[in-house]
Amino acid sequence: MSKGRRTMRASAAVAAAAVVALSACAAPEDVEGPGEAEGDGETFLQLATGSTGGTYYPLGGEIAQLWSSNIDGLQVDTFATGASVQNMRALEGETEDEEAGAIDQSELVMAINGVAMQAQESTGPFEEEPLASPDDILALGNIYPEVMQVVVKADSDIESIADLEGANVEIGPPGSGTEVAARQILEAYGLDPDEDINASDSTFGDAATALGDDQVDAAFGILSVPAAGIVEIGASNEVRLLPIDGEEAESLFELDPSYSSLTIPGGTYNGQDEDVDTLTQWAALYGTSGLDDDMAYDLVRVMYENAGDIGHDVGGQVQLETALDGLGTMELHPGAERYYQEQGVLD
Structure with a gap:
């Protein structure tokens, strides 16, 4: 992202979060484990969001519903967490949160780009307790400023x-x-x-x-x-x-x-x-190399191509044109990278 000034045109009216967004959110103890369910070939993924009073939780629920409705055989569940730092740790394994309790390893997380960079560089809140494999963090794309x-x-x-x-x-x-x-x-x-x-x-x-x-x-x-x-x-x-x-x-x-x-x-x-x-x-979407390339491709494709179906106020800010702003040193997931190349936003 350039350091030039951005001016956001925003209305003062805020729509209530869509019911479908909340219905997609679940407490950690109610969430199916990740992976493929026995017998039906369905894939379950978990998306770590943020606190119930913030933007991540309802918005994440709507995005998860988009994925579940538009990608065959996929079910994405979301749950509340302590947000960015907590979520980066959830990419590697179970973690504890005062509000949400024990949180299982999550294949997908929402986090601020600056915190993700700190996790990768083992600085800031990750200096004393670094991630085991910080280089395995991969960006999928920006969601909103x-x-x-x-x-x-x-x-x-x-x-x-x-x-x-x-x-x-x-x-x-x-x-x-x-x-x-x-x-x-x-x-x-x-x-x-x-x-x-x-x-x-x-x-x-x-x-x-x-x-x-x-x-x-x-x-x-x-x-x-x-x-x-x-x-x-x-x-x-x-x-x-x-x-x-x-x-x-x-x-x-x-x-x-x-x-x-x-x-x-x-x-x-x-x-x-x-x-x-x-x-x-930037609020951005992250995963690891353990996420299948084709799945990563479909996740970003559906998120950007169906952003108009997001009822939350920031839905209009989910744009392919800003998907890679502020990426810094973070590497893209290969599946996401393929989508951006096809769309002409990445050489």
């Missing part, structure tokens, strides 16, 4: 990230992409996340409720635009987004090439009258 949104009430005295010193701040669940990015951003503004703020680690759904109830002063969230949780707060309270720009943003670009700038137009949320510059990464 993940936008860092730091929200406060419109009448708050907090005008910038630097003003969060001493404040009560929701920085995202442990191991989530939101938490990883929030810590990087706070440090770029000279704040120690463990010393200079009173940090909480709720899911964004709970964080939004806490902000609306004045239990916290600000909440970080890597979310789609518009974000349902922020729209819900704005229904009863005017809100503002804090900018992430200038020298601090430039330092983050140098630190992590998966970042780029994005402008959220004024009017996206109730109370946010002016354009706000912030950072974006």
